[in-house]
Amino acid sequence: MAEIKISIYDINKIVKQYPNDKRYSLAILQDLQRGFGYVPKESLEAVSIYLGIKISALYSMLTFYKALSLTPKGKHIIKVCDGTACHIRGAPVLLDALERALGVKAGETTGDGLFSVEIVNCVGACAIAPVMVVDGHYHPKVAPDQIGSILDKYREGEKG
Numbered sequence: 653m654a655e656i657k658i659s660i661y662d663i664n665k666i667v668k669q670y671p672n673d674k675r676y677s678l679a680i681l682q683d684l685q686r687g688f689g690y691v692p693k694e695s696l697e698a699v700s701i702y703l704g705i706k707i708s709a710l711y712s713m714l715t716f717y718k719a720l721s722l723t724p725k726g727k728h729i730i731k732v733c734d735g736t737a738c739h740i741r742g743a744p745v746l747l748d749a750l751e752r753a754l755g756v757k758a759g760e761t762t763g764d765g766l767f768s769v770e771i772v773n774c775v776g777a778c779a780i781a782p783v784m785v786v787d788g789h790y791h792p793k794v795a796p797d798q799i800g801s802i803l804d805k806y807r808e809g810e811k812g
């Protein structure tokens with residue numbers, strides 16, 4: 653994916669909205685995530701210095717909170733449910749087909765920045781398992797051979 657240059661000015665604009673108190677560290681990381689779509693590595697040093705908190709502590713938060721990510725997410729987020737019902741009805745085969753179609757593994761983003769793949773637990777739609785959720789839209793009873801046409805729909809949407 654093309655490298656996005658983030659300026660320290662933009663980082664500080666977010667970081668310094670908060671008092672320099674450690675208890676705001678999570679709020680700052682969440683704001684950075686919202687502002688940039690991820691938490692840029694270069695922002696961690698700024699947060700660390702500003703709050704007087706160790707970078708390792710910030711990394712721990714980034715690992716613990718799933719909504720925080722150190723890498724930019726794709727424009728379209730594909731969630732493959734691997735809860736019990738979906739697992740039994742073929743989620744692993746579905747995921748395998750998706751990973752092969754996109755050339756990335758779960759947790760990764762395609763080189764063109766269009767798609768990120770995530771594995772999630774039950775999304776509450778077991779009756780239509782296996783389920784794939786793209787940008788919040790539920791695709792029911794997805795068969796591996798439907799993956800291509802589903803992806804094409806989102807790719808075509810880009811051409812608008």
Ligand code: FES
Binds near residue numbers: 734739
């Ligand atoms: S297990 Fe996938 S929706 Fe429930």
